Amino acid sequence: MEDNYCCFYSKMVSKCSIGLVLISLAIVLMVRVLYVIYRCGKPLPKGASRSFSTLIVLGSGGHTAEMLSLLSVLRKDRFAPRFYIAAATDNMSLQKARSFEDSVAEKPVVKEASSQFTQIYRSREVGQSYVTSVWTTIVAIVHALWLMVRIRPQVILCNGPGTCIPLCVIAFLFKVLGIRWSSIFYVESVARVKKLSLSGLLLYHLKIADQFFVQWPQLQKKYPRAHYVGCLM
Known part of the structure; x- marks a missing residue:
């Protein structure tokens, strides 16, 4: 009887210990998430590098x-x-980006060293079935993770294409x-004059973006954490 009680007591202690560890990890993770959200948008500390590796997400x-x-x-x-x-x-987007870099580069050596071009898999193509999109979504996430590990950007610039979502989530x-x-x-x-795009809604409400800019004043009134910068085109 005593052996059964000791065995039961040991199991309970073991389960409680595991539970406490999981709760502690959850608390630490929550605190870290809140800290990251608080830090988002803060200026870089003094003495930061003069230039920042920049990931630029293009879209059709x-x-x-x-x-x-x-x-x-x-x-x-x-x-x-x-x-x-x-x-x-x-x-087409990468061709336009290459033309842009060619137009601003002063020397071929600088051009080659300062810009790189790559492609990322889409989670779902237009007209693709939802069944097959499960696999393509997994592939797209893994590919996005690999790109983020390889590039490790200090700055990410994006303006709405859906391909920016997995990259921004992984960055967060x-x-x-x-x-x-x-x-x-x-x-x-x-x-986007009256309503944010789906990408914008996700990044805004999940507080993933450090800085969020809109080009119409009515959008800034509707989404007060956004910054109105006027039309950039």
């Missing part, structure tokens, strides 16, 4: 044109090296885990 439609227009007014030496990413089925998780701190700057498309 007008997203790429808007992003290149934004890049044209940024200091190229401040945001370098630059890594351009577009969906695997979007060839890297912050929480202390792997890499990437400042995420999201600029909502000028086409």
Whole structure:
């Protein structure tokens, strides 16, 4: 009888210990998430590197044109090296990015060293069935994780394409885990006048973006944490 009681007591103690460890880990994780959210948007500390490796997410439609227009007014030496990413089925965006880099590069050596171009798998193509999209979503997430580990950007610039979501989520998780701190700057498309895009809604409400910019004053009133910067095009 005593042996059974001791065995039962040992199991209870073991379960309680595991439970306490899990609760402690959950508390630590929650505190870390709150700290990351608090730190998001804070200026970089003094003595930070003069230039920042920058990941630029391009998209079909007008997203790429808007992003290149934004890049044209940024200091190229401040945001370098630059890594351009577009969906695997979007060839035009990378061509435009290469043309942009050719137009701003003063020397071929500088151009080659300061910019790189790559593609990322989409989670789901237009018209793709939801059944097959489960596998493609897994592949896209793994690919995004590999790209983030390889590039390890200090700054991420995006303006709405769906391909930015897995990259930004992984960047946020890297912050929480202390792997890499990437400042995420999201600029909502000028086409969004009254309502944010799905990408914008996710990054805004989940507080993933460090800085969130809109180009119409009515959007800033509707989403008060956003910064109104006027039309950038």
